Amino acid sequence: MARPVLPTDRHRVHRIVFRLTPAEHACLSRQAQQLGHRANELARSLVLSSLERPEDEAPLDPALISELNYIGHNLNQITKRLHMTGRLSPTIPALCRRIEALIDEAIDKEAR
Structure with a gap:
């Protein structure tokens, strides 16, 4: 064809x-x-x-995009391990809150 x-x-x-x-x-x-x-x-x-x-x-930084991609992969691995074992490291919620704060900060900068 x-x-x-x-x-x-x-x-x-x-x-x-x-x-x-x-x-x-x-x-x-x-x-x-x-x-x-x-x-x-x-x-x-x-x-x-x-x-x-x-x-x-400002242009998007390819290195930043790559780092965010790695964070997403790591969160997926953490979620998979949680589903398999039923246990969650006590440091994970704090890390998630920090990631959320960074995202909120980036959104605030973008809005200005």
């Missing part, structure tokens, strides 16, 4: 080429790997998102 034909407004016909130093490329590749993307996909999304972002809005 042949690939479906894209509408003409979705054809990518223009090409932009730019060069990176080895250090820049390593940084881009590392961030792309952390986010589960290829380097060229990350570069394209960063360029397009910066074009659409209002000038006063």
Whole structure:
């Protein structure tokens, strides 16, 4: 079966080429790997998102997104262990409250 034909407004016909130093490329590749993307996909999304972002809005930090992802994975593992054993470490509720406080703080900063 042949690939479906894209509408003409979705054809990518223009090409932009730019060069990176080895250090820049390593940084881009590392961030792309952390986010589960290829380097060229990350570069394209960063360029397009910066074009659409209002000038006063700060960009999202890929390292922060990656760290939040790790926190989510850890919370899932804690939940799984709780369901398996029925026991919860006494430090977990305090950690959850701290995470909630950080989220609330970030939302408050965003609202300003």
